[in-house]
Amino acid sequence: MKTFLFVLLLAIAPFGVLHAQDAPSYVGSETCRDCHEDAAQEWDRSHHAQAWMTPSAQSVKGDFDGTRFVHDGMEVEFSTDGADYFAKVTEKDGVTTDYKAHTVAGIEPLQQYLFETGNGRLQSFDVFWDTERQEWGHLYPDQDLPPNDGLHWTGPYKNWNARCAECHATGYKRNYGPQTRSYRSTQAEIGVGCEACHGPASAHIEWTTGKTPPAGLTETGFPMDWTDKEAAIQQCASCHSRREALEDGNPLSGTPYHQTYALSLLRPGLYYPDGQMLDEVYVYGSFLQSKMYAKGVTCMNCHEPHSGELRAEGTAVCTQCHSLAGNPDFPSLPIADYDSPEHHHHPEGSEGAQCRNCHMPEKTYMQVDVRSDHSFRIPRPDLSSETGAPDTCTTCHEDKDPAWAASRIAEWFPDTKHRQPHFGSAFARAQIDPIRASGDLLGIALDEGHAGIVRATALYLLQGAASADLAGQTANLLGAPDPLVRASAASLQQAAPPEERLQRLMPVLGDPVRSVRIAAAKAVLNVPQTSMTRSQQAVVGAGVQDWQRSLRTRLDFPETHLVLGGLALTMRNAQAAERAFREVVEMDPQRAEAWPMLVRLAHINGGPQAARRVLIEALNTVPGDPALLQLQEELSR
Template sequence: MRRSTRSRPQSVWRVLAVVFAKALLATQAPAQEDGYVGSDACAGCHTDAAEAWEGSHHALAWTEATPENILADFDGTEFVLANMRVRFRIGEDGTRFASVTERGGVTTEYPVQAVVGVAPLQQYLFETEPGRLQSFDVVWDTEKGDWFHLYPGTNPPPEDAFHWSGPYKTWNARCATCHATGFAANYDMATRSYASEQVEIGVGCEACHGPGARHAEWAEQWQTTQAAPPENHGFPRDLSDPAAFLDTCGGCHSRREAYFDGTPPAGTSYHDAYNLSLLRPGLYWPDGQIRDEVYVLGSFLQSKMQDKGVTCSNCHDPHSAELIAEGNAVCTTCHSAAGNPDFPSLPLEVFDSPEHHHHPEGSTGAQCRSCHMPEQVYMGNDWRADHSFRIPRPDLSAETGAPDACTSCHTERKPDWAASEIASWFPDSTHRGPHYGQVLARAVNSPEPVTDDLAALATEEAQPGIVRATAIWLMAQEGTALDAATLERLLADPDPLVRASALDAGRSAEQPEILLLIASMLDDPSRTVRIAAAKAMLGAPIAHLPGAMSVQLQQAQGEWQAALSSRLDFPETHLQLGGMALSTRRFPAAAQAFAEVTRLDPQHVDAWVMRARLAAALEDVDAVREILEAATAANPEAPALQGMMSQIDAQSP
C-alpha cells in the first residue's frame, strides 16, 4: 500500500486489508466456479438461438482486436480536440495503434487491446499497465464513419480522475462485468493491480442462462438414456419466470452498486446482487424520466407494464436482442382491439390510428415510442428510450422541470401549447390527475420541507416501489425522522427498495423501539435490506444484542464488508470506509481512507477537506498545510480549500 502525503502508522490499514481479503472470498465471481462450458458448446444443438445471437450487440459487446472486428479507420487518420491530438495507424502485422498526445504535450502510443460494441459507436481499450484496461474517450461513429470525443465539453487532462486513464474509466472495474461471461475483476489492493479473468469476452449464452455443464451433461446422455431433464434443464434459473428476467437482464441494464467482484453467483436474485439507484436528482427528472445514463430497469419499474407482468422478452427477442416486430407492430401485439390473453386487463381498443395519435400515418409522431418512450442521447450518439412507457404530461413540465415528449419534437412550441392540444384530443381523459413527480419536484426544489406529502407518497401502496423508496430517501435528506409505526409499516413492504430506504431513513434514530425494528431486519431475505440494516446499526447506542440478533448483525456486517472489499478500486468505496471509520471514532483509519480517495480522485474536494480536518485533530499545522498544498494544486479554484488555506496562513507567524 503506497503511503499518503505524510507517513502515518499502517497497522490499522493492514488489519483492514486482512479483513477485506477474507471478505473478498465471499464475493468471488463465477469465473472461479466450475460449470461453464462456453457458447460454442451450446451452438451445436441450439442452432437457431446461436444464429440469432451471433452478430448481436450482446455477442459483440467485447471482442478481440482483430482487423475484422475493428470498424474504425486507423489508416493514417487523426483526431484533434483543442490541444489533445490522436494519430491512428496500422502496424505491419495489422495491429491498430493510437498515438495519443495529451494536454501537456506528452505522447504515448497504445496498441488496441480489445474492441467494445458495434453500433452506433465503437470504443477501443488500451492496456495502460499490465492487466489494467482503460476505455478510450475518442470513439468511432459507425453511422457517420468518423472519430469523435465522448466528452468534448470537458476533455479532462491526464491528472483528472475523469480522464480516460483514470479510475472512472477503468474497464476492469466499471464495465467489463456486463460485457463478459463469468467475469472476475480480481483487484489486488496491496499492489493496486488487476489479474482479471473471464470465461469468455462478450455476453455469451451462460451470461444469461448460467453455467451450462449440468445441462450439457444431461443433453449428451439423453440420446441413449432418454432421461427426463433436471430442474430448469440443469440451469440455475428458470427464465420462464417473469421475475427471473428482471434478475437476468436488469443486472446489467440498470444503474446500480454491485455486491460481488464481477459476475454474481449463478441464480442470484437482483436485490441479492445489486443495490439499485433510486430516482435521485441528476439521475432522473423529478417525474421519473431518465436523465443521466441510468439504463433501463429504474424506468421500467415505474411502468404499468412491469406491474402487469410484462417482461423484456415480450418486446425483445432474447437471443438477437432485437425487437420482435417493426415499428408499432411491437406495441400492437398487445395494445389493439384483439388484445393479448396473457394480459386480460388491457383495453380492447385501436391505438395505432390517427384517432389516437393525431399525427399523419407513417410520420414520426405516429410512432408509439415517440410519445410513450421519449429518448435521450448518451455517449455522444446513442439514443436510448425511456422504458417507463409514460403518458405524456406536458401540463406538469412547468412544475417538474422535466422535458415532455411533445415539445421534444415540436421544438418551436411550449409545453402549455402541448397540454392544450392533448386536452382537446382527450377531453375525458383520466390521466391528468396528480402525479408523483409533483411531490418529488417539490421535495427537490422547495426551500421548505414537504414532509407530509412525501410521507403520504411513501405509504401509497398503489405507487411503484422505486417511487415510494425515493420519497423515503428524500424524507431522510430533509432530516425527517420516521416514527415507529410508519417505520414498522414500511419495513413490512414487499419491495426490498422500500424496506432498505426505510432503514436508511432510520439510521440516525436512537429510540429503543426504532433500533429494535432496525435490528429485526438483519435477517431479511434480501441482501440489500440486510446491508441497509447493518449500516443503520453502525454506531447505534446499543450495549448488547440478544444472541441470535448479535450473530445476525455480524453476518450482515460481513456481507457489507464483502461488498466493499469487491470495490476497493473505487474512490466511492474508500469514501464509505472513511465515513464508517469516523462513525466508530477510528480516526487514523478514516485518514487513510480519505487519503486513498484523493489518490484515486484528486478532484474530490470533500475528501481533501476531511483529510485536512483529521490532520488538524491528529497531527500539527505543518501536516495540514502539506495536505492543503496538494489539495489546492489539484483543485486551484475550490473555495472550500482556499478558505482552509487562508486560515492556515493566518495562523503562521
C-alpha cells in the same frame, strides 16, 4: 509499502469460494452452437455477441489507415500493420505514448477501443469511431480533461476492469489487488455469451447424456429458469440497470437481482422528478415504474432474446397487445384501436403516429447513442413547469411550449384519468424543500398503488426531512413486499431513537435480501454497543460485516474509500480515516470533498504542521476550493 485498507476490513475472513465440484462450469458459446445453431446464428448478429471482441479486420470498424484526430490540445494518430491496431496519443501536456488496441468494445452506433496502461489495467479510450458518420469523435467534446483529471480516459472512472467489463463479458471476475493497485481480471468469454444469461452449461451438457442435474439447477441443468418471468427480468437487469454491485464480477445467472446489486432510485441527477431518465440509467429503473411491468410484461415480450432485436417493426411491436385484437396473455388490457388518428391525432405513418415517440421519449448518450425511456409514460406536458422534465410533445414541436401541448391533449382527451396528481410534483418540491414536501412524500411512500421504486424514492427523499416521527410512521414498510421499499425504509430509521431503531431493525438485519440487510446495517452502525444484548451485538456485527464484504469488492473505486473514511470516523478511528481519504485523492486528485477531511485528519493525527503540508498539496491540486480556503484561514491564525 503503505497500507490503506480500513482495519475492520482486514479483520474480515476471505470470501467463501464456490468450489468447482459444487457448481457447473463454463463451456463456451461455441459448444452451445453444436446443438443450438438457429439460436447461435441469431446471437451472432446481436450487440451482446459483439459487446467485447478481439481486434481483427472483421471486428474493427474504425479507420486506422493513418488517420488523425485532434481535440482540445490532444492529438491521436491511428495506424495498423494489418494484424494489430495502434494509436499514438499525444496528450495536452505534450507527453506522447504509443498504444496497441487490446480489444474492441461495441459495434454500433459507436465503437470504442481498449488500451493496456499497466498493472493489468484496461482503459476505454475517449476517442470513438462513429459507425454512422464514419468518422472519429470524442465522448466529452466540451470538457477539459487533462491527464491528471480522474475523468481523463486513463483515470479510475474509465477503467474497463472496474466499470464496464462485467456487462461486456461472461463469467467475469475483476480480481483487484488493493495493495499493488493492480488487476488479475478473468472471464470465461469476452462478449455476452450464451452462458452470461443461461449460466454455466457443463451440467446441461451432462444432462444431454442422461445424467440428472444436481439439486439447485433446473431439470435441464441450468442455474437460470427462464420460465420465471420475474427472474427473467432481473437477469436482464443485472446489466441493464444503474446500480451498485455488492459482489466482484458476474453473479451466477439466476441469482435474485437484489442479492447482488443495490439499484439506484429515482434520484436527482439520475432521473427527472417525474421519473424520466436524465443520466444514463440503463432501462431497469425506468421499466419498474411502468404499468407494463406491473401487469407482467417482460423484456422478451418486445425483444427477441437471442438477437436482441424488436419482435416487430415500428408500431407493430406495440399493437401485438395494444389493438382491437388484444392479447390473451394480458386480459386486463383495454381493447381499443391505438394505431389510429383517433388515438394519436397525427397523420398516419408520420413520426407523430409512432407509439415510441410519445410514450418512450429518447435521449442521446455517448454523443451518438440514442436510447428510449422504458417507463412507457403517458405524456404530461402539464407537469413540465413543475418538474422541469422534458415534454415529449415540444421535443418535436420545437416552436411550441408545454402549455400549448397540454391544452391540445386536454382537447383530445377531455375525460381522461391521466391528469391526476403525479409523484413528480412532490419529488420536484422535495428537491427544494423536503420538509414542506414531507406530507406528500409520506403519502406516496404509504400508497401501495405506486410502483415500488417510486415509493422507495419517496422514502429516500424523506431523509431530507427525517425525524423520529417520520421513522415511526414508516416503520411498517420494513416488512413491505418490495425489497426497494424495505431498504429505503430501513435507511429512514436512522432518525429514530437508538433503542427504537435497534428494535425495529433487528428483524431486518436477517432479511433474506442482501441489499436490505446492508441498508439496515448502515442504519444501526452508530447505535452504542453498550445498549445491545450480546445476541443483538452478534446480529448487528454480522450485518456490518455483510456491508464490509461488499465494500471490499470495490476498493478500486474512489467512492468506496470515501465511505470507508466515513465509516472510520463513525468508529472514531482517525488514522484509518486519514488512510482512506488519502486513498481517495491518490485515485482521483480532483475529489474536492476528500481534501478538507484529509487536512483536518492530518491535524488530528500529526498536528498543525502536518495539516499545513496537506493543505498546500490540496490547494495545488484544487485551487480556489472554498472549504480549503476556509481551512487556510483557520490554520493561519
